[in-house]
Amino acid sequence: MTGDTHYDLEILAELAEGLLDAATAMRVREHLAICDPCGESLADLAAVRELLAATSTPAMPMGVALRIDRALAAEAENFRGGGIGLVEAPAWDDMMRDAPWETAPLPQEEPAPEPETRPEPAVRLGVVGDDGTVTPVTPSRRRTAARRRRWAMPAAAAGIAAAVIGATVVTTSMLSAADPEREPVIARPAPATSTADYQLTASNWNYTDQELRGSLLDYIGPGLIVKDSSDTSELARCVQQVSEKVGKAPFAVDQGFYNGQEANIVLFWHNEAKNQVRVHVVGPSCETVRKPALASWR
Amino acid sequence: MNSPPETPPTAGRQAARTDVSDADLLTRHIAGDPHAFSEIVKRHRDRMWAVALRTLGDPDEAADAVQDAFVSAYRKAESFRGEAAVTTWLHRIVVNACLDRMRRKAVRPVADDELVEAAERDTPVPDQTAEREVSMEVSSALKLLPADQRAALVLVDMMGYSVEDAARVLQVPSGTVKSRCARGRAKLVPILSHLRNRSDRSRVSSAKGAELRDG
Numbered sequence: 001m002t003g004d005t006h007y008d009l010e011i012l013a014e015l016a017e018g019l020l021d022a023a024t025a026m027r028v029r030e031h032l033a034i035c036d037p038c039g040e041s042l043a044d045l046a047a048v049r050e051l052l053a054a055t056s057t058p059a060m061p062m063g064v065a066l067r068i069d070r071a072l073a074a075e076a077e078n079f080r081g082g083g084i085g086l087v088e089a090p091a092w093d094d095m096m097r098d099a100p101w102e103t104a105p106l107p108q109e110e111p112a113p114e115p116e117t118r119p120e121p122a123v124r125l126g127v128v129g130d131d132g133t134v135t136p137v138t139p140s141r142r143r144t145a146a147r148r149r150r151w152a153m154p155a156a157a158a159g160i161a162a163a164v165i166g167a168t169v170v171t172t173s174m175l176s177a178a179d180p181e182r183e184p185v186i187a188r189p190a191p192a193t194s195t196a197d198y199q200l201t202a203s204n205w206n207y208t209d210q211e212l213r214g215s216l217l218d219y220i221g222p223g224l225i226v227k228d229s230s231d232t233s234e235l236a237r238c239v240q241q242v243s244e245k246v247g248k249a250p251f252a253v254d255q256g257f258y259n260g261q262e263a264n265i266v267l268f269w270h271n272e273a274k275n276q277v278r279v280h281v282v283g284p285s286c287e288t289v290r291k292p293a294l295a296s297w298r
Numbered sequence: 299m300n301s302p303p304e305t306p307p308t309a310g311r312q313a314a315r316t317d318v319s320d321a322d323l324l325t326r327h328i329a330g331d332p333h334a335f336s337e338i339v340k341r342h343r344d345r346m347w348a349v350a351l352r353t354l355g356d357p358d359e360a361a362d363a364v365q366d367a368f369v370s371a372y373r374k375a376e377s378f379r380g381e382a383a384v385t386t387w388l389h390r391i392v393v394n395a396c397l398d399r400m401r402r403k404a405v406r407p408v409a410d411d412e413l414v415e416a417a418e419r420d421t422p423v424p425d426q427t428a429e430r431e432v433s434m435e436v437s438s439a440l441k442l443l444p445a446d447q448r449a450a451l452v453l454v455d456m457m458g459y460s461v462e463d464a465a466r467v468l469q470v471p472s473g474t475v476k477s478r479c480a481r482g483r484a485k486l487v488p489i490l491s492h493l494r495n496r497s498d499r500s501r502v503s504s505a506k507g508a509e510l511r512d513g
Contacts, residue, residue, distance in 0.1 A: 009487050013480035019473070044487045051490060052455035055436045056429065057348035064361040065343060071365050072339065075372050076332060210430055214357070 007031065012042050062205050063218020198239070199252045206257040207265060212279050215296045216267065220254045235264060238286035242266050246278070246292075263289055270294055320384035328375050335372055342385060343368075345457070346392045352452040353396040355437040360396075367395040382466055389467040393449055400445050432493055439489040447482035450475050455483075 007028055014020050015028050032038050205219055235253070243249050252267040258281050270276040277297045281290035318326075320341070326334035346367065350360035371391050378387050440448050446468075453464040454475065461479075465472040 009484035010481055013484040014477070017476040017480045019476055019480060041487070044491060045483050048483050048486045048490055049455050051432070051493060052436065052451060052486075053458065055352075055433050055456060057352065057456065059344045060347035060364075061357075064347065064357075064364065067361065068339060068343065068365050068368050069336070071369050072335065072372055075369055 006035065006038050007041075009041055009045065012038065013045050016042065016045060058208070058210075061211065061218065062203065067218075198250045200235075200255075201252070202255040204256050205254070206260060207263070207281075208259065209290070212258075212265070212281065212290070213293065213295050215298055216265075216277060216279070217298050220252050220265070220267070238264065238282055239266060241286055242280050242282060246280070250280075251277075258289055261289065267297075321380060324375055324378055324384055327372075335375070338384070338388075339368055342388055345385075346388060349389060349392055349452060349457060350396050352437070352440065352456050353393065353449055354399065355441050359399055363395040363399050364392060366398075367392040370395070386463065386466045389453070390469065393453075393467055397445055397449060435490065435493055439486055442489060443482050443485055447478045447485070450478035451482045451486075454479050 011020070011024075011028060015025055018025075020028065032042065199220075201220055203219055207219070211219065235255070239250060239253055246268055248268055250266045250268045254265040254267075256265060257263055258265070262284050263281050264283075266280040266282065268278040268280070270278040275296050275298055277295050278292060279290075279295050280288065280292045283289045318337075320338060323334045323338050327338070343364070346364050347360065350363045350367075351357060354360045354363060367388070371388060378384065440451065443451070449468060450464060453459045453467060454461060459467070461472050461475050465475045468475060
């Protein structure tokens with residue numbers, strides 16, 4: 001592509017960006033008028049731009065959004081003199097150094113890992129669905145979804161639910177960092193091994209196929225324990241059906257959406273030691289809406 | 299500061315906040331409003347996530363970078379001087395957090411054995427597979443570029459920001475952004491040519507025409 005007869009891609013890319021001086025640009029254009037390979041190269045460059053532009057950029061996964069909310073809540077606690085829950089971020093000066101890509105590599109320095117196991121300040125789950133960016137809910141589903149949410153479930157009820165379900169205790173509230181007098185406790189879920197119990201959550205997350213192939217703990221782990229008999233009895237029957245097909249009991253069930261449609265995500269351990277879960281997705285009438293597939297838990 | 303909300307008072311805070319500018323929210327945050335920063339996060343997290351994910355090519359790294367960035371912005375809100383848009387400022391923090399991570403360690407490859415295994419075992423819906431495959435190919439191709447070129451291409455070509463906006467985020471002249479984009483695209487052509495041959499046979503003449511016109 002280089003040499004006397006053709007221009008290389010970089011020159012052509014610079015031409016396209018208007019970076020060449022007038023005389024050079026003129027010469028390259030004259031060449032392009034008669035040279036098919038260089039014309040093709042120019043088209044390739046345009047195609048790369050189109051490819052980059054067409055590559056979809058997904059919304060922030062709920063697990064990440066929750067994590068950030070937690071980190072900021074911890075930061076607020078710290079800011080208000082509570083002194084707890086400080087999440088270390090890299091020093092500002094480190095991060096905002098000028099032209100960082102042109103400076104020498106820094107000494108290896110890891111930010112402190114996010115403390116996942118200790119009690120954490122309020123999680124602002126109320127953000128979900130407020131603007132539709134996190135969980136796009138179809139209008140016909142709004143009522144059901146709203147009824148299902150138990151944002152401000154009393155701690156006692158959560159305790160009962162946990163005792164019944166035996167997998168996870170999650171208390172949440174609409175409280176934000178501004179309410180330091182309340183300290184909802186979040187316990188990370190321990191995967192249930194009992195065959196009789198499974199953790200039931202209603203994240204109302206709109207799962208994509210890709211998300212259901214990845215690590216699911218972040219979506220389902222911090223979800224809300226549901227205790228709603230009218231909804232769950234039907235679901236319980238469905239879970240039973242699925243379990244019979246699979247031949248074992250699930251360890252977690254999450255009520256949400258799949259590609260915008262109401263769906264229940266039923267998780268079975270495929271190989272717990274290898275962190276593999278089998279994902280079944282069923283619709284409101286317990287119909288299978290996605291081919292069962294493997295994913296990871298953590 | 300802002301006109302009274304037209305919604306009834308019970309709709310309250312949430313409705314009113316959508317009318318408040320980012321800069322006002324930041325001012326309120328500095329003044330101690332405990333909800334103001336959450337609103338900023340809510341407004342911009344998807345874009346910040348996209349920038350970080352594309353720049354780093356790894357969801358775990360991207361999550362760490364975005365979290366670092368938001369926590370830093372929360373702490374250092376006073377450093378926002380108002381000469382640029384809040385979004386520019388946030389982008390700058392996120393991009394720098396990403397570049398900071400890239401500098402400190404080599405980013406792990408995206409694919410993990412289990413995902414590959416699962417993908418091989420089951421045949422998903424074709425178009426989603428294709429899209430995911432292209433997305434992964436683009437991600438891994440971007441990783442082959444120098445960080446400065448990658449950051450410029452993510453902002454301009456992937457996120458669709460103007461060269462001028464990208465220049466403000468990256469704090470370099472517009473010409474530098476153009477030049478980084480040009481060099482980055484030139485490097486990507488041979489890496490991604492197979493995707494193009496597969497997916498686009500009809501656009502050659504029009505794309506060429508557009509490039510010539512723009513040039």
